[in-house]
Amino acid sequence: MVSLPVNWPQRLSLASFPTPFHSLDRLSSALKGPRIWLKRDDLSGFLLSGNKVRKLEFTLFNARQQGYNLLITCGGLQSNHCRATAFAGAQLGIPVHLVLRGLAEGLADANLLLNYLAGARISCVPEQQYRQELDTLLESTAEHYREKGYKPYIIPTGASNGIGVWGYLAACQELKADFQRHNIQPEWIVTATGSGGTQAGLSLGNQVFALSSKVLGMAVCDDEDYFQAKVKSDLKEFSEQFPKAFSFVLPELEVATNDQYVGEGYGLASAAVMQTICDVARQEGVLFDPVYTGKAFHGLLEDIKAGRYRGVGDIVFIHTGGTFGLFPYKQQLVDIMGTG
Numbered sequence: 001m002v003s004l005p006v007n008w009p010q011r012l013s014l015a016s017f018p019t020p021f022h023s024l025d026r027l028s029s030a031l032k033g034p035r036i037w038l039k040r041d042d043l044s045g046f047l048l049s050g051n052k053v054r055k056l057e058f059t060l061f062n063a064r065q066q067g068y069n070l071l072i073t074c075g076g077l078q079s080n081h082c083r084a085t086a087f088a089g090a091q092l093g094i095p096v097h098l099v100l101r102g103l104a105e106g107l108a109d110a111n112l113l114l115n116y117l118a119g120a121r122i123s124c125v126p127e128q129q130y131r132q133e134l135d136t137l138l139e140s141t142a143e144h145y146r147e148k149g150y151k152p153y154i155i156p157t158g159a160s161n162g163i164g165v166w167g168y169l170a171a172c173q174e175l176k177a178d179f180q181r182h183n184i185q186p187e188w189i190v191t192a193t194g195s196g197g198t199q200a201g202l203s204l205g206n207q208v209f210a211l212s213s214k215v216l217g218m219a220v221c222d223d224e225d226y227f228q229a230k231v232k233s234d235l236k237e238f239s240e241q242f243p244k245a246f247s248f249v250l251p252e253l254e255v256a257t258n259d260q261y262v263g264e265g266y267g268l269a270s271a272a273v274m275q276t277i278c279d280v281a282r283q284e285g286v287l288f289d290p291v292y293t294g295k296a297f298h299g300l301l302e303d304i305k306a307g308r309y310r311g312v313g314d315i316v317f318i319h320t321g322g323t324f325g326l327f328p329y330k331q332q333l334v335d336i337m338g339t340g
């Protein structure tokens with residue numbers, strides 16, 4: 001591991017790091033484009049797998065140290081972040097309350113089913129009310145538990161905030177070692193971006209660890225302006241909360257977002273995205289999900305095919321997890337594969 005004058009805050013150990021790093025040789029040569037590498041954060045664990053656990057290691061250390069004894073967080077009905085938080089809480093013996101966007105229909109599936117298994121308390125809120133009143137809903141949930149004598153800790157959407165930035169800053173330290181081991185100098189590090197925290201940590205870590213890459217967030221919702229603002233605000237919060245994080249001065253950060261592949265919106269994936277998920281599963285034995293990684297990777301492949309990465313040698317795609325989120329899309333996947 002590279003050592004730099006970084007004043008790391010303490011963190012819990014909730015996952016298996018470093019995660020694997022490897023190239024997709026068959027896919028890359030079929031594309032006749034850059035060599036594509038995967039950082040396998042989908043293998044950071046099983047129930048806590050994916051990108052959120054990197055942020056939660058820092059967030060939950062902080063919560064426990066300050067004596068908080070109940071976690072409240074929020075997200076979509078199939079949020080991977082909520083599932084990771086529900087199981088982290090169960091592993092630490094801390095109760096978890098989830099405020100979820102949308103009303104569940106039929107049997108609970110995938111991440112939602114897992115949340116119940118982990119013993120999380122769940123409130124499902126109609127979409128419009130959630131969008132308009134999220135902060136109030138979180139605060140009134142917290143108040144409810146305070147009245148019962150708990151000290152509740154609210155984790156924002158995706159654990160993307162100042163402290164969450166540490167998660168992907170730490171991942172960049174791993175990437176530095178990955179690049180050295182394989183003797184590569186990737187021009188691009190690409191990730192799906194949803195609440196911006198992964199993109200924020202990578203953008204900062206790229207500078208801090210002098211990876212000399214460019215970091216690109218492939219939006220799965222919202223638009224470029226939203227992510228420019230969100231990433232900057234997370235980074236601002238980070239520098240206010242951790243003014244002594246580095247003993248060197250950081251240059252101006254570049255934030256790059258591609259919002260061309262959001263499609264119909266969050267959680268809605270086209271048949272072309274589903275096709276890419278099937279293709280990659282068969283060609284490389286790697287599973288992406290329709291909400292995040294599949295949508296983002298599909299966008300990356302489209303741009304490579306359109307010649308937008310001509311002359312580029314190596315690209316790293318962060319596999320941010322989301323595997324359980326595949327299961328609610330059975331019908332669309334079966335439609336692509338046929339009945340076979």
Ligand SMILES: *Cc1c(COP(=O)(O)O)cnc(C)c1O
Nearest residue numbers: 080158194195196198292320322
């Ligand atoms: C949450 C999530 C993302 C997006 O990460 P953010 O830090 O919220 O932008 C990407 N992929 C998966 C699988 C996720 O669950």
